[in-house]
Amino acid sequence: MAEDTTSKEYWRWTESNWHDPDMDWREGDIVSAGVDVGSVSSQAVIMVDGKLYAYSNMRTGSDSPKSAENAMDWALEGTGMALDDIHYVVGTGYGRVNVPFAKRAITEIACHARGANFMYGPTIKTVLDMGGQDCKAIRVDQKGKVVSFLMNDKCAAGTGRGMEVFADLLGVHITKVGEMSLQVDEEPPMVSSTCVVFAKSEASALLREGWPKEKVLAAYCLAMAHRVVGLLERLGIEEDFAITGGIAKNIGVVSRIEKELEIKALTPSLDTQIAGAIGGALFARALLQKERKKK
Amino acid sequence: MIANYGYKDGSGEYFISVDTEKCTGCGDCVEACLYGVFEVVENPLDPLSDDQVVVVTEAERKKIKYTCGPCKPVSDRPPLPCMAACLEDAISHSW
Incomplete structure (x- = not known):
């Protein structure tokens, strides 16, 4: 007898992805991303000029680089954007050193602080x-x-x-x-x-x-x-x-x-699990701006 | 910024705090500590700056209760080498 096993996976929470259909990322100057590979969940957030454009939130697998890739692929899904279109990617979370396409790894504490500031505003x-x-x-x-x-x-x-x-x-x-x-x-x-x-x-x-x-x-x-x-x-x-x-x-x-x-x-306006990845994407943008200034 | 490294478990709270405003990244505490608890790195909490600060090493963060134990006899505790070495008074221990 076939049984629905998912209903017995009581720990399984809902994974999600989203992108803003009204935004045209091609018009943006800086496309930045943050990938937060946590112990349980992984998120990828893509921002265009500091505005939230797309994100995904899913379970972390046993393979960190793969989890980072999966999260990123899912965030990119339906956007017409490819990984190469993103100018700067920051990795964060437990698996931050294991994000193959990240230019830099930043601790999750710095990213969460920055992400919360974005989500809840400067009064936080x-x-x-x-x-x-x-x-x-x-x-x-x-x-x-x-x-x-x-x-x-x-x-x-x-x-x-x-x-x-x-x-x-x-x-x-x-x-x-x-x-x-x-x-x-x-x-x-x-x-x-x-x-x-x-x-x-x-x-x-x-x-x-x-x-x-x-x-x-x-x-x-x-x-x-x-x-x-x-x-x-x-x-x-x-x-x-x-x-x-x-x-x-x-x-x-x-x-x-x-x-x-x-x-x-405060009542969250966004998925509370993506705070770290948002912070990562914001740092990615700031780091790229800093790089450009030096040149 | 006050960075607290350590943990809280069933037996108590064990944190080493570093005041990064005071810390100059000189590394005197790194030399003073007999057990390699500290290292000087680029401030991990402020990725946009290039400041050097001292942090508790990743490996020690989950066991400082034990690593710091020898410097903390129950009675007549002498000044802790790391704190004594820090001229800026940037390091403190919670226990």
Whole structure:
């Protein structure tokens, strides 16, 4: 009997690509791109004279160069643009040194700061990037330059990977986790450990005890929020505040972070996962301009 | 810019902070550290400038609790070599 296996891949989030059909890239002076090869997802962003033109957002495979190429191909799809038409490509993210067509690799912290500045405007002061396998708290100035930062990539607690593990354990689709975690009458005590492995065994125990899925998810989202708030507080939070990365799409975690900080996060106007690649594309443009000036 | 290198795990928070405004990229801390925690590179957080600053090496970022351990006895802690070497007072430890 044929079974629909995708419906059982609870961790699988929606991949997407987009381009602006009203923009003619051929008229642009500088076509720049940023490719963010993360631990879980890869994005390619193409900008024409600093304006967002096209992007793609997909899962990272086991082969970093291939993931970068796939993301780029998908962003280019339907645009009539070829890789050679892009003047400068910057690679960022975990796999940044493995983007074969990138002229330069830039750390994801600088790119996220710059990208958040583009997405949320110059009032943004504090950015929390909740990525696939790490968590970054960044303070930025009005130009998108990093003022201070703190990154936790030693452990997967408070990251997308942790959430994927939970979605799988509970059999709840990852895009539904956030909403479902809010369907509790009152907040349960948080799971005591955010370490994904420990939290998973703790959650299994709670399920056996008879806790409904909603309550277990609430307990985990709460623990995750609490953990990243700790990181943010170490850095100091100043409004405006925004969250980027995949977890920014999880209302269960976002609302609990907001509650604990007593600060509202700005509502994103773009896909929160492409912030790093946007920053990369903006740096690519700036670097090319700098190069041209020297000549 | 304050760059915090390190991590937080179940046992605590371990961060070495470098104030890049103060850091001149002289490399005195690199020489002072017996365990190779530091290196001087082009500022990775500001790709448009060519400033040299000190960073904690990629390899050490996830284990500084252990690498820095020998310099941090529980009682009578002497001044840390990296901090003592820095005339600009650009380095600090969170633990």
